[in-house]
Amino acid sequence: MSDQSAVVGTVTEVFPDWFSPDSRPGYAGYIVPSERMREAAGYLKNRKHFDMLTSVTSADYFPEDRIEMVYHFRRSTGGEPLRIKCFLSRVESQIDSLVDVFPGAELQEREVWDLMGVRFTGHPDLRRILTWEGFAGHPLRKDWKEPFFEDEIKPYKSRWPEGKFIRAEEKNPLGDNLCFPPGFDPESWVPDKDEILYKSMTRVAKAGEDGMDSDTIIVNLGPQHPSTHGVFRMVARLDGETVVDLKPVMGYLHRNHEKIGERNTFLGNMPFTDRLDYICSMSNNFAYALAVEKLLNIAPPERAEYIRVIMAELTRIVNHLVANGFLMNDLGAFFTPVLYSLEEREFILDFFEAASGSRMMCNYYRFGGVVRDLDENMMSMLKAILERLPRKMDELEKYLIGSEIVRIRSEGVGILTPEAAIANSATGPLLRASGVPYDLRRADPYSIYDRFDFDVCVRYHGDIYDRFMLRIDEIRQSIRILKQAVRDMPSGPVLTGKPQYQVRVPAGEAYGRVEGPKGELGFYLVSNGKTNPARYHVRAPTFINLTSLAGMSRGNKVADVVTILGSIDIVLGEVDR
Amino acid sequence: MYGLGILKGLSVTLKHFILTFVDDAKRGKGRYRSPQGIAYKQSTELSGLFTVEYPEEKLPVPEEFRYIPFLVYEEEDGEKKLRCTSCGICSKVCPPQCIYIVRTVDPETGKPVPTPAEFCIDVDICMNCGLCAEYCPFDAIKMDHDYEIASFDRMKHHVFDISRLAKPVSYYASIRPKNYKTEEDARAAKAAAKQGTASA
Numbered sequence A: 001m002s003d004q005s006a007v008v009g010t011v012t013e014v015f016p017d018w019f020s021p022d023s024r025p026g027y028a029g030y031i032v033p034s035e036r037m038r039e040a041a042g043y044l045k046n047r048k049h050f051d052m053l054t055s056v057t058s059a060d061y062f063p064e065d066r067i068e069m070v071y072h073f074r075r076s077t078g079g080e081p082l083r084i085k086c087f088l089s090r091v092e093s094q095i096d097s098l099v100d101v102f103p104g105a106e107l108q109e110r111e112v113w114d115l116m117g118v119r120f121t122g123h124p125d126l127r128r129i130l131t132w133e134g135f136a137g138h139p140l141r142k143d144w145k146e147p148f149f150e151d152e153i154k155p156y157k158s159r160w161p162e163g164k165f166i167r168a169e170e171k172n173p174l175g176d177n178l179c180f181p182p183g184f185d186p187e188s189w190v191p192d193k194d195e196i197l198y199k200s201m202t203r204v205a206k207a208g209e210d211g212m213d214s215d216t217i218i219v220n221l222g223p224q225h226p227s228t229h230g231v232f233r234m235v236a237r238l239d240g241e242t243v244v245d246l247k248p249v250m251g252y253l254h255r256n257h258e259k260i261g262e263r264n265t266f267l268g269n270m271p272f273t274d275r276l277d278y279i280c281s282m283s284n285n286f287a288y289a290l291a292v293e294k295l296l297n298i299a300p301p302e303r304a305e306y307i308r309v310i311m312a313e314l315t316r317i318v319n320h321l322v323a324n325g326f327l328m329n330d331l332g333a334f335f336t337p338v339l340y341s342l343e344e345r346e347f348i349l350d351f352f353e354a355a356s357g358s359r360m361m362c363n364y365y366r367f368g369g370v371v372r373d374l375d376e377n378m379m380s381m382l383k384a385i386l387e388r389l390p391r392k393m394d395e396l397e398k399y400l401i402g403s404e405i406v407r408i409r410s411e412g413v414g415i416l417t418p419e420a421a422i423a424n425s426a427t428g429p430l431l432r433a434s435g436v437p438y439d440l441r442r443a444d445p446y447s448i449y450d451r452f453d454f455d456v457c458v459r460y461h462g463d464i465y466d467r468f469m470l471r472i473d474e475i476r477q478s479i480r481i482l483k484q485a486v487r488d489m490p491s492g493p494v495l496t497g498k499p500q501y502q503v504r505v506p507a508g509e510a511y512g513r514v515e516g517p518k519g520e521l522g523f524y525l526v527s528n529g530k531t532n533p534a535r536y537h538v539r540a541p542t543f544i545n546l547t548s549l550a551g552m553s554r555g556n557k558v559a560d561v562v563t564i565l566g567s568i569d570i571v572l573g574e575v576d577r
Numbered sequence B: 001m002y003g004l005g006i007l008k009g010l011s012v013t014l015k016h017f018i019l020t021f022v023d024d025a026k027r028g029k030g031r032y033r034s035p036q037g038i039a040y041k042q043s044t045e046l047s048g049l050f051t052v053e054y055p056e057e058k059l060p061v062p063e064e065f066r067y068i069p070f071l072v073y074e075e076e077d078g079e080k081k082l083r084c085t086s087c088g089i090c091s092k093v094c095p096p097q098c099i100y101i102v103r104t105v106d107p108e109t110g111k112p113v114p115t116p117a118e119f120c121i122d123v124d125i126c127m128n129c130g131l132c133a134e135y136c137p138f139d140a141i142k143m144d145h146d147y148e149i150a151s152f153d154r155m156k157h158h159v160f161d162i163s164r165l166a167k168p169v170s171y172y173a174s175i176r177p178k179n180y181k182t183e184e185d186a187r188a189a190k191a192a193a194k195q196g197t198a199s200a
């Protein structure tokens, strides 16, 4: 973090009461008084070029009366993130919103309000985002307990040695496990809250060209709609067929992954991360393993590093194949392109299955390495895949990119400018297709990516077509990395130390992140020295990329909204967590 | 010319279409519903149709494939002896906590006996992560390959007890020959080392 201290070092001299270093053992970054946070953020953005607010989260330090807001700032030119914290009281828990400085904070602050109960003054639309209106309390607070609550942490005592099996339903018959906020009666409740949602959307009173007043209408796309790639809802205000404003509504798949993660042991979270973005389980494992390794201060052996890179790049290929295939579905090329993509994906999934035992829920990474080695057979399998893929990519390209329908529907549609992309904290292909060559593998290298020769793909129009093409470019680059990794892979062990089921993690905090196929996937962990994380936060790239959806959709036709959403490439398992 | 791009694209689809028939003709009967046909579908040589006609055709699962765990037992003089010592590690490591173990207690001395009295897994909750098999120190619980476990009544059939979980070592050796061999070799080496120190 030397880079950071140089940056803020000068600040602490100028404004000694603004930034004070967080000197607790295991912690890093700076603490800012909460009433100064907005100014400090503006200062970092305008004077110190920390132009991306990548992550906004919070941690509850119950029984102490303290909630910490944790912000990670980044520079779009690269470098390590700068971590800023604000201490809030659990009772008041109020802080200025950063939305007007960093629009990318919008959805993230709503999440913090919903799950942690921190009120953001000045937020334009502070409603619950992942849970519903009849939800009692803020679940990530340490004193909040879920309906089938059994114990603070796993393993539960009731499983061994007296592990009599009881179904949760029998212990707690349906109906008895519900609780509502005070004054909330589910019987008499009329779901009227959407009125607020609808009112929050821009209205333009516009006289039509013929002098007639035309009114706008609200259209709900989803949550049950094949175009939304899962249970996701878009509320659009339309003027004729043109989108005037749009709001994403999510949370239909919410299961409070983070609370589950805080009950789990460190190791027990590994298979749970598979279920976030279920198309890319390997990269989810990767990011989580990196975060815990930072806390443990261990590094995997050489061979394991190469295997990790191989798996992560294969995952990127899988993801981009699926994303592009389904984008074509949205464009009306119904299932032919996607099947061609899936055909290639199949080989990679076979490879994953042979290595990890499962095609999609891989659970393959461990702290300090990977579960098991790749043998000769598997390496030749991999080589055969790398032999075939480039050929097939050429074919896919020939099939799709010349097509006039594809081009007309995607060129110049859903434009995201580089400024807006950075301001909205967009990451991944969405950002790079807007002309910002920002890739964590180069910008803030992790693992052994600094050893490989590859290009950071970038395209400059920021439209659907560029996002589509960028993914194809990235597949080609991934193949390049894979070939180098296969060539250079050393032999040796694949795990540091002995396999341990109960890892004791030193107290402290860590933020581990990877350039996932969809953007920056980060895990913010706080450990209090026990076997379970005290705080487990997932910085889900697609959730934050959705901040840009409204801006990209305004002014486009309804039919294009579907493709714009498809080009962001969301997975609801990760958005809703 | 307008539409040329689409035509070019469609030529790819046409190629796929034709290749399917060419491939069928070339490979004859063995392409479908035969082991070599399936092996071909999994090889990167594949051209033409790649869909697998489940359930008539099934992809072979690799050795590491994991689905719902089972308990390994040894057969000694016609008696089934579970390897499990009811140490409880698997139930502690299980992320969704779906393993329930009752330890056997000697009725006279009140001391625990190293075998489970009851052992059940709620397979509706099991996430097939394989951690139990990975961390069992006695190689007593292993992941199965049998993935066709659909049933009509989940309340009745989806909590597997010992009678449903226990499977012989020979079955384990048949689905995971490589793992089995490594483990047996390690055990033999350990026993030999022990004997060596004992005799020395």
Ligand code: SF4
Pocket: B083, B084, B085, B086, B087, B088, B089, B090, B091, B101, B135, B136, B137, B138, B139, B140, B141
């Ligand atoms: S299966 Fe293995 S880990 Fe589980 S109780 Fe038995 S011996 Fe222990």
Ligand code: SF4
Pocket: B068, B069, B090, B093, B094, B095, B096, B097, B098, B099, B121, B125, B126, B127, B128, B129, B130, B131, B132, B133
């Ligand atoms: S496979 Fe995983 S979830 Fe299933 S019983 Fe074993 S440890 Fe538990």
